[in-house]
Amino acid sequence: MNPIISDQGISRREWLKLGVYGAAGMAAAHAGVTPSVIKKPAKSVIQIWMWGGPSHLDTFDPKPDAGRDYIGPFTKPLATNVDGMRIGEMLPSLAKQADKYSIIQSMTHGNNGHETAAYIVQTGRQPDRLSWPGLGAIVSSFKGYDNGYKGLIPPYVVLTTTQGRFSECGFLGPKYKPFATGGDPAQTRFAVEGVVSEGISDERQRRRRDLLHRIDTLGRAMPAELHFHELDKCEDQAYELILGDSRKIFDLSQEKDDLRDRYGRNTFGQSCLMARRLVEQGVPYVTINYKGWDTHKQHFETMRRQLPVLDAGFATLLQDLSDRGLLESTVVWWGGEFGRTPKILWEAPWNGGRGHFGNCFCSVLAGGGFTGGHVVGASDSTGSNVVERPVHPNDLLGSICERMGIDPEGPLPNPLGQDLKVMPGGMPGFEGGKGRLKEIM
């Protein structure tokens, strides 16, 4: 609507004005090199996955003039702390954080099926012969155990259940699947599946582990060179988590009550807090699988209930990351598999519902070297079509890769033994796009 960055991209003068880089950057810019090259790469990604597809009109692409059939009761978008940037009226806390994030209002892939759309948005690929890995698995492969990550907490964590509709790891294999915590961080005790067990004392854990070893008759019958060494390693690692210090990361009672309140005492809010604690420990990829956005029926009632939860959790996460100096090194990516139909279905059985809409939707990027306070691209007056700078999920994911120091055009090591690239630009069928999000990198 009021894109600060136009379709034409951003001038060098504007870059300077934004002050995102110093002398070295000026030299780089002078030489025609993208400024991102000289920023430090980000270390972690927090993905807020809006499972089901959140309405773009009611969140980050408000259309106050589109009329009741498009916007229903939400007629008064909020000004933010960035001039000219407006967001939905149910997101007041996020309005105060707009300088930290940029909105991409021109996301498109055209698919309206949850499963396929989720696949496209998370892999950056249109379906083809292969089952591609999602971004989390790619990051886990480049920034995980294969490449120096030493943490006990697995490098790719999902709070609290896996997305499930496609195999996140694709052909990379289950080693790169996310670790699903299970449990509920909003409960007094966050019972992380397998790590925190209720009702079993550490003493009993040790005792029965010892028994397990003593009666492992088959294990002992195996010749030494054929022994289950790999398994023993897995078991040791598991026990370091069960009995070691790492499990304390999951203990949210170590946080101040006031901060926990600000995040919101609900599963999403506490998941945001948990995500911050995980990236603080160096976990490279955390997904918050936030369900409940597939609002075919009685959409606005649901929005009134859920948007305040989203607002508190997301805004506090941005503020908290920033306060701790983590925002610079942490990409926060918000979005779902698609948006929702701009035109409201007032009739029964929907009673004011919105359907699936892959033609035009929005995503939000913050931190990790992405510039805040910008709007990229634009949709038309009703949010039905992209009119400026179409962005395919491939462009967005490629940009995150780039910020993570993973060359999207570089080789993707894979067990298929094929010559594959990480996230190469130029989706067939989307050649008209401008590619990765240089304007906010």
Next chain:
Amino acid sequence: MSRTLHHLCLIWGVLTLTHGLQGEQKPRVSLDVELNVFESAVAPAPVEPIDKLVAANFATLGIRPILCSDAVFVRRVYLDVIGTLPTVEEARNFINDPDVANKRRLLIDRLLERDEFADFWAMRWGDALRIKAEFPVNLWPNAAQAYHRWVRASITSNKPYDQFARELLTSSGSNFRVGPVNFYRAIQNRTPKGIAGAVAVTLMGTRTDSWPKVKLEGMAAFFSQIGYKPTNEWKEEHVFWDPLGTSTTAGNTAPGRAAISPPPPPPAPKPDDKSPPAPPPAATPTPPPAVAPAPTPALVRPRSAIFPDGRKIELSSDRDPREVFAEWLLAPKNPWFARSLVNRYWAWIFGRGIIHEPDDIRPDNPPSNPALLAYLERELVVSHYDMKHLIKVILNSQVYQFSSTPRFKMPKAEANFASYPLRRMDAEVLIDALNRITGSTDLYTSAIPEPFTYIPEDQPAIALPDGSITSPFLALFGRSARATGLFRERDNKTLPAQWLHLLNSSSIQRKMEQSAKLKSLLDPSRKESEIIDDLYLTILSRFPTSDEVKIIGTYGLAKPGKPAPPAKPAAPGQPAAANKPVPVPPIIVKRREDWLDLAWSLINSTEFIYLH
């Protein structure tokens, strides 16, 4: 009777296996006793053709394999044939059955008639045939169910394999009613070349990735006249022979897709896309993707096709080319058809193909034992493609009954099947086993809210018809994603997260804590030795060894023993304790949690988690 036999067997094993340890007073703690639980004292003597063919290689390699014990066999054969643990009674009866000459064969015969046999093998075929409602093959629930029903019924009736394959290749009709038509729908890339690739992997055990272009296009021509036509029923479509190209739905479009938004941007231009016979657009506009062949007349329906063996054929307008292809493939002399099936079955039973991987048959990936493969192929053809017969031939061989604790390590031994390969249980089999032990159930759900997808509470995982019906456990333990149908899509590698789950998850813990079955088994009024026997038979399908019983005896809450008359605990001639006052041995009391710890230990043992 039962225990006596068992003990006799043990003692006999000690005598035969520990003869080198004469004079040692404690043979029972030796490794050999432990091995004896797993191994048979009978030396293998190659009788069956398979055994002779395999043994021929052993001599040159210097390998002397060992047969497995009855206890190992009963567990192994249950898990391999019906994907289900034997019950306490089944295990006990088999181990105690004195009919040593016949009992293994008879058990195999019985298992092949069980319902779970059809469930389990339909699950394996479901991986290969990609039976899944949702992404990426998008069959849709009703169609996935129809497909699975057809596969399962084919297994139950032991449909000859050539007929099975013919139905897959040539069926026409509704995806909801004619199960096998879904073969042509369960393909991500529904172009003639994509279909040819799926046919090659599924029925020829070979991959088309590295085929020369002409070869692939030649085979693709057989599949260039398949039409997909939607009906008025939501997501129903007909698969049919469409020589005139009348069907309007492009092969890559899912039927009945929600049409709320304007049509999506055009998909990638695929040079091999089927299109109506209208004149194709000029072959220049968009730059073709890197792999695209030069503009070919592929947009026009090909009039000739080439069999993968190089023979060219004109397609006649009055015959479905799928039938022409089927006729070629199903000919008894076809070099791919029988070979790929026997190799696939071998791989399903042993975890490793004679040609490995089983869907990667090519000249530069030779079989580890060509004569063995040739024998099995002949056996299949001569038996009129009798799949149960094939399984029987394999299971009754001594090769199948080798021990899995080899005394040798060499890659060649593995490739030559000198021991039964250790593998982690499949995800479905493992969770079913845990549920059976604890008498509990798991919740299976599908992401698609669909009335066709009714899942009963006590649903065994091996009987799930549809890859989209799932649970976190199945996902964690590497169940096949059913995207490509490749053998390696099922991943049984062990990961730390899986250990965390088995060792310490609330879901496993709840199963044990709340198990009525374990509770009655652990009833404090029962004798300890009975409880231990039953726990072992329930979980490991065998009796405990005396060592294990001893170790278990020391586990529990130690209470100070009665000081009055010490029951002469120390072994005679143990002077070590002489200079101290003889300590009163504590009495070990087993609380419920101690028994549960024992059950937990057995469930977490490699012996339980691994097929052995």
